[in-house]
Amino acid sequence: MKKTFLIICLMLSMFVVSCGKGGKGSGNSVSFNMEAEPTSLDPQILTDMSGLFVTSMTYESLVRLNEKNEIIPAGAESWTKSDDGKVWTFKIRQGMKWSNGDPVTSKDYYNGIKRGIEPKTASEYAFLAYYIENAEDYNTGKLKDFGKVGIKAKDDYTLEFRLSQPAPFFLKTLIMPIYFPVNEKALATNGDGYATEAKKSIYNGPFIIEKWVHNNKVVMKKNPNYWNAKNIKVDTLTGLIVTDFEAATNLFENRELDLTKISVEKMANYEGKPELHKFPNGRVYYLGFNTSNPVLKNQKVREALSLAIDRKELVSSILNGAGIVGSGIVSNGTAGEKGDFRAEAGDLFAGFAKVNAKQLFDEGLKELKMTPAQVKLHLLVDENGTGKKEAEFYQSQWKDKLGIDVDVEVLTKKERIARAKAGDFEIVRYAWGPDYADPMTYLEIFHSKAKDINFAKYSNPEYDELIDLAKVNQDNKTRMDAMKKAEKLLANNFTYSTLYYEVGVYLINPKLKGVVIRSVGDSIDFYNASITK
Known part of the structure; x- marks a missing residue:
């Protein structure tokens, strides 16, 4: 029965806290734990989940996801697609305003996308726009004239995209911040400081950022100028930055948080209680190996380091069951040809079940003319959640099975991301959550053109060719x-190696209704939230 329920949850890939009438539109405040300081609150620059939480509530994208993960109109009230699948035309909703009273027009969305692929912006998500005609050439500097890029503001309320090839999932990518609008006045006024503080941007979403206390909290107030303000029931939305889930659990118990992930140690205390919710959220955790390191350049060494980790013990003992053993980079719950992609693709590690990790490790070292005593490696993890506990587990597995000592450095999430992107690591524990509902959201980040997101610099022309084909082919x-x-x-290359798929374990105030927790894009959505008194 439990297994059946889990499969159903995985296929749904989202959870909705049952709706109630709740809140009356005045004095309704909700607080949640966003876990880490955002790397940025600039939509065209941010790459982390904390930034996505905030910007999805403060900017209005062309489209949004509803509680069923279906694309629905937002900044665009309607759209059409040409018969060949290359031309998409969006009608921008008339009457929308920025928080300073300026009208929101097609030019604002045009400006946002232009800024996102400007080479000087250095957006790590620029590759998402490469489906647009000439966008890649413009982003890489091969083309200087933006007028030749396939995006046009045809009039104040009509925006057109011309794609280089049909992209079956193009519409799904428009929920991502690189497509969010930019107000030219706000950008010009704030210059390099744009979106670095609460008052250094203006907003057209359901909320306005009132306060950003770095490394502490982000406070958002309901935007009275929002086109759908009458249906936004929360007046104040506060994202606290609490990296320690034990501390966050205490804040929940003291009624200072309405929603947070819970520490795996305290999970048992809430079993059977209405506050506890478990949800396979599509997030995949994996190790990245820096192949420029003289030891890790050897594939047998990378493979041995990966296979030495007992993933079943990791999930059961370290995560207390709040995870699913990883069997490929694409998580369960992602649609494939006819059903679940993961089920169809199978367990990619099954063929390595009988491999002797120590023997493989020794073979790799022999090729490198090294002994285990000469191996000095370093693992980066962040302080969030089970990061420290996992690091200790990996250390012990490598010591017991391979005979090596691996140093561990625990960083803030922001520092860990920055170090990985700078290539300043040897082994790093990383995570990726799906941006849109397609296996491509997991796989395109390892394309050689994905730049900093492909932080371990995996490069394989055959891989790139397969991904390029899957991006444009119309046959599922x-x-x-x-x-x-x-x-x-x-x-099979082991530059990246999957560990597990996260099962998010949340504590949610039973009075908080209408929150959607999903595995795609903004994983916690307060758009329809309300709270009863």
């Missing part, structure tokens, strides 16, 4: 077959 079977082959190539 052909697309899925290409992605399955690509994922297997990635797994």
